[in-house]
Amino acid sequence: MNVITRGSGDPTVAIVGGIHGDEPAGKQVVDRIADMDLEFAGTVKLVIANEPALDAGVRYTDCDLNRAFPGDPDSDLYEERLAVEVYDELEDAQAVLGLHTSHSLPPPFTIFTSLNPVTRRSITGMPVDYAVDSSGLRQTTLDSVHPGAISLEAGVQGSEEAVSFGLLAGLAFLRAHHVLADADPLYTSVRRIKALHEIKKGTGVPRLYYRNFQRIPAGELYAEDDEVSHRAPDNNKVLVLASEHGYEDIFGVLGEPDGIITPEEH
Ligand SMILES: [Zn+2]
Structure with missing residues (x-):
């Protein structure tokens, strides 16, 4: 783990890249923010989480870091020990933004576990239209152990667009929490999507017929391979994180529109 601190005083927030080593955009965003000449009104910790996995260009070395929280200092698995270190580093940050990319197509979106004044500010303060409530899924992610943490899916893994959008969103996140005072924060309403469950793959060639957040009519086939077929009940x-080849055992996550997240009163 590498931590670069910029600015001083309260509030303290953090931006974390490199949670997954095969997603280089997060590290690039963190490096670019560290190199920028910015006037800070608080403190930002810029964290590169999984350096060995980034160096090797793999998602993880022993186990998925974002399935390893809160971690175990005595584990034989590198990422389970690393999860403890990352959490300790982030504990004093009131808001945390974890940067991710995926194999699914735009638009970018955020993922949260708990909606509270801090995460609401992050979600509505970045230029994204969708926020996915993952509280119904597994509880081993950074968002599920840190009450102020959310994730950003910035775009397609390895793309330059994911880096430029991640940078834009990262700076908006800093303004939203008044850590960067170069421009006023801009808060907008966001569509809330409740994540329901993972969509299991079988064997053979995976085929997907809908994109992320596209409404699927009742009874329509949205994903299939040679063994399984999934129809909308x-x-x-809608689909979330939909991709044919991004994950070995799932097509993504099934979700449903669940209202609007509005900015808090200021
Ligand atoms: Zn990731």
Whole structure:
């Protein structure tokens, strides 16, 4: 883990890249912010989490860091020990932004576990239209152990667009928490999507017929391979993190629109 601190005093927030070693955009965003000549009104910790995995260009070395929180200092697995170190580093940050990329197509979106004044400010303060409530999924992610943490899916893994969007969103996150005072924060309403469950793959060639957040009509086939086929149970389902080849055992996550997240009163 590498931590670069910029600015001083309160509030303290953090931006974390390199949680997954095969997603170089997060590290590039963190490096670029560290190199920029910015006037800070608080403190930002810029964290590169999994350096060995980044160096090797792999998602993880022993186990998925974002499935390893809160971690175990005595584990034989590198990422389970690293999760403890990362958490300790982030504990004093009121807001945390974890940077990710995926194999699914734009638009970018945020993922949160708990909606509170801090995460609401992050979610509505970045230029994204969708926020995915993952509280119904597994509870081993950074967002699920740190109450002020959310994730940003910045774009397609390895793309320059993911780096430029991640930078834009990262700076907006800093303004939203008044750590960067170069411009006023801009808060907008965001569509909330409730994540329901993972969509299991079978064997053979995976085929997907809908994009992220596109409404699937009741009864329509949205994903299949040679072994499984998935149809929408009603008119209120969408795909999240949908990709044919991004994950070995799932097509992504099934979700449903769940209202609007509005900015808090200022
Ligand atoms: Zn990731």
